[in-house]
Amino acid sequence: MPGEDIAKLKIEKSEKIVKPRRSRKPLVIAAVVLLLLTAGGLYFGGILVPAVSVDVTTISQFYPSQSISLLNASGYIVAQRKAAVASKVTGRLVALMVEEGSKIKQGDIIARMESVDVSAVRDQVAANLNTARANLEQAKADRDNAQREHERYKRLAANGYVSRSAYEVVETRYRRAVEGVKALEAAVQAGDAALKNAEASLGYTLIRAPFDAVVLTKNADIGDIVTPIGAAANAKAAVVSIADMNSLQVEVDVSETSITTIRVGQPCDIQLDALPDMRFRGEVYAIVPTVDRSKATVLVKVRFLDKDRRMLPDMSAKVSFLQRRLGPEEMKPRLAAARSALIDRNGRTIAYLLEENRVRETPIKVGKTFGDMVEILSGLKAGDRIVVTPPKGLKNGSRIKVAER
Helix, strand or coil, rough: CCCHHHCCCCCCCCCCCCCCCCCCCHHHHHHHHHHHHHHHHHHCCCCCCCCCEEHHHHHHHHHHHHHEEEEEEEEEEECCCEEEECCCCCCCCCEEECCCEECCCCCCEEECCCCCHHHHHHHHHHHHHHHHHHHHHHHHHHHHHHHHHHHHHHHHHHHHHCCHHHHHHHHHHHHHHHHHHHHHHHHHHHHHHHHHHHHHHHHHHHEEECHHHHEEECCCCCCCEEECCCCCEEEEEEEEEEEEEEEEEEEEECCCCCHHHCCCCCCEEEEEECCCCEEEEEEEEEEEEEECCCCCCEEEEEEEECCCCCCCCCCEEEEEHHHHHHHHHHHEEEEEEEEEHHEEEEEEEEEEEEECCCCEEEEEEEEEECCCEEEEEEEECCEEEEECCCCCCCCCCCCCEEEEC
């Protein structure tokens, strides 16, 4: 039977199966070689090389004036000619012709006050003056008539045709007529003066611009009581405040220990915080001969040689006092880098440009030198970061870390 044949099959336990023994030495050698190759690749690939600590700087816009600056100071734009325009008389404001920012010319009407009472007084004075002039004309006519009669009686009295007493009566009448004319002439002069005063009072109700200016603030509205004193709770003194934009200057405080380096007429470079990408030429206009003891500073006024309509009073400004005047080409910004960040290698100039945590050797073209700064013509752009004073061993592709300061 097939089942019985399978049951008779068995393995003799006395017989051993011997397997040949393999050597492990080649595997160990291969593992070591692989490890060395991996480490070498990582080393030469820069992964296992420690990062080099470096200082960096940022490529930025540089103005040539920075290299010839003797002293820097901060201050504000101040209008040298400004005014708080108010009325000379007390009254109610009935019209306001300007707003903030309005440009006005000298003599322009800014506002008008209630003037019904003043106009009535002016009309009354004008009527009185007309009456005085009419009386004067009548008195002159009487005087002329009395003069002719006086001359006739004078001839008659000389020839004995009239008595002396009759002549004296006519002479007295003539003299009274002459004095009457003088009195009425004085009355007319007084009337003229009164009319001018009334017209001046009426003119005070018109608030006019004292000079060419721009309205800075509006301090009163239609219906407000305006008075030159402003004692009442609801009264306003100034209607508007104005400034002459052509009189703008920068006022800066300079330390008294540095004031000897500044002179009137000295060229300056002015930067406004509101216009950071622009520079304006200026010069020292005045050095105020007074020291602020609390700050140990002297006030210096710098006038603009270049104007911009965007300049406004009270803008903050920085002033650089220069060794010499700048040429037109020196007013433009240059792209520049610190001289210590540039390396001469094989006749070309290079810099190490940061790219994440590595550096790339970058050839650049340089221009003029301004003190410690060198003009960059090509190869770098504003905002790029490069290594300052590259350490020995730094090369293209090196891993770096920025030194903390």
